[in-house]
Structures are given as C-alpha cells and as structure tokens.
Amino acid sequence: MSNYAKVIIKGSPITKSNFKLHNLNGRAILPHSSGKYHDRYALYEQEIALLARNQNPDVVFSESLIALLRVYYKSEKRHPDTINITKSIFDGIEKSGLIINDAQITKIFTEEYYDKENPRFELELFAESEYDFSYKVIKRTTSLKPKLYSPIRKNILSDKTSSSATDYQKDKLDCNAENKRDKKSKKNSSNSLMSSEMIICNICNKAIISDDYVKADSGKTLICKRCFNKLF
Structure with missing residues (x-):
C-alpha cells in the first residue's frame, strides 16, 4: 500500500468557481468540446488526471490524507484566488484514480508563490496512518515590506463630520432611488x-x-x- 505521492502540473492554475452549467437533471457538468472558452475548465481537469496518473502509475489511496499544495503563479498581481484553486485541482486528482474521493483530504496546507518562467502547482499527498502534520507561526526577526490589499469600495463617511455625513447619506438615498428607476426602465x-x-x-x-x-x-x-x- 502506498503512503506518499507527488504531482507536478506545469502551467498557470485555473479555477472554475465562477462557472456553472447544469444538465437537464440539475447536475453540474463541464463541456469540453463546444469550441467555447469555458471548455478549458474540463480540459484542465483532464490534464491533471492524465499527468497525475502517469507520475504515480501504481498508487491508489483509499484512506484519509494530508495534502501539501504549493501554487506558483505567473503574475503576482493577476491570478485566481488561492482559496478557490483547490477545487479544480482535487477534482482532477479524483478523476485520475489516485484518490477515491476528494473527501479523503482531511488536512490541507496551501502556499502561494510566484514564478514567471515556470508557473505550476506541486501537490504532495501523505497517508494519515503513516504521517502527521504540524505547523507553527513565529515572529520574524526582521520585518518584511507588507503586501497591502485595497478594498473594492472605500468608506467615504469616515472622513466626514456628522452633519456632512447626514447630507451624504440623504444624497446617496436619492441617488439609489434614481438608479433603481433607471435600472427598471432599462x-x-x-x-x-x-x-x-x-x-x-x-x-x-x-x-x-x-x-x-x-x-x-x-x-x-x-x-x-x-x-x-x-x-x-
């Protein structure tokens, strides 16, 4: 019985979290031969399934697993949400026959990196009966420059006085009402x-x-x- 496997898939990882297509019975499906852009989701899963099986020809896990996933994006500014990328990857791993069901993954640790020349993901699977997983968070001796993320909408009210904030809220309500009328008309x-x-x-x-x-x-x-x- 195997207790370890490693899968490396080259290319920028993609996520299908925002795409939904269902058949007549309401079951989610992924078309792969329609000639459209969304075919890439099913093709990506097929690529993962084929390469995962080729890289681990005799491995089939039937027990619970620990997963270590390292994702290397081509760009630091434009890439899918790492929190959503695991679904596409493990659906492909399941189709490969390497695992029976992605519910076997009981512990997962995901790391995000950047490699412009060689975008990829590297996945390691460990049998939980043979391996354990632990981690720790330690304080840096030298602080790094923070990577800042801006909210989609800024809170304008925080910079106003209470009186001007009231006026702003009133104008915003009037504007929202007008926008609703315009949207209804359109x-x-x-x-x-x-x-x-x-x-x-x-x-x-x-x-x-x-x-x-x-x-x-x-x-x-x-x-x-x-x-x-x-x-x-």
Whole structure:
C-alpha cells in the first residue's frame, strides 16, 4: 500500500468557481468540446488526471490524507484566488484514480508563490496512518515590506463630520432611488427588445425558437437544446 505521492502540473492554475452549467437533471457538468472558452475548465481537469496518473502509475489511496499544495503563479498581481484553486485541482486528482474521493483530504496546507518562467502547482499527498502534520507561526526577526490589499469600495463617511455625513447619506438615498428607476426602465426596454430580437445559440450560432434553450454562466451563455444534448 502506498503512503506518499507527488504531482507536478506545469502551467498557470485555473479555477472554475465562477462557472456553472447544469444538465437537464440539475447536475453540474463541464463541456469540453463546444469550441467555447469555458471548455478549458474540463480540459484542465483532464490534464491533471492524465499527468497525475502517469507520475504515480501504481498508487491508489483509499484512506484519509494530508495534502501539501504549493501554487506558483505567473503574475503576482493577476491570478485566481488561492482559496478557490483547490477545487479544480482535487477534482482532477479524483478523476485520475489516485484518490477515491476528494473527501479523503482531511488536512490541507496551501502556499502561494510566484514564478514567471515556470508557473505550476506541486501537490504532495501523505497517508494519515503513516504521517502527521504540524505547523507553527513565529515572529520574524526582521520585518518584511507588507503586501497591502485595497478594498473594492472605500468608506467615504469616515472622513466626514456628522452633519456632512447626514447630507451624504440623504444624497446617496436619492441617488439609489434614481438608479433603481433607471435600472427598471432599462430592464423593461431590454425585455421588450429581447422579445422582438432573435436569440442565437452560443455554440452553433443558429436561431433559437421560442424558449427551447438552456442558460449558463449566469445567463451570459445561451445553448439550444440540440447542442446541449451533444455535450454529454
């Protein structure tokens, strides 16, 4: 019985956390031959599955595991959230047959690094019956320059006096009310325009008759039933 395995997959890791496509039974699926951008999610899982099995040809884990994951991104500024990257990786590892189910991962430690020349991820799996995992946090002897993250929206009220803050809140409420009216008007006009315009399938680029189609990717992708049935 194996108690250790290591998988190295070259290339920038991707995450599928924001993509959702379901079949007629409501089950999530990943198309891989539609010719569209979202095919890359399924292809990435297939790549992980193939290479993980080739790198560990005789290994099959059936017990609980400890996982150490090191992700090396190409860019420090633009990359997926590391907290979401594990789903794509372990779905591929499960498809490889290296593990039976990703629920076997009971302990996981993830580290984020940057390597412009060789982006990749390195995953080590340890059988929990043979290995234990521990860590510690220690104070640096020399402080590093902090890596700062800015919020999406800044709190403008914190820099105002109480009176000006009240005025600001009132103006904001008026502005929100006006924006809601504008959005409602645009939505109504958009619905009327949609009803008069022809809906096109994003895969075969043919007109879709009535409501014979499936929505995906938060409504951004429309697929006719004929193309949808060919995906699986």
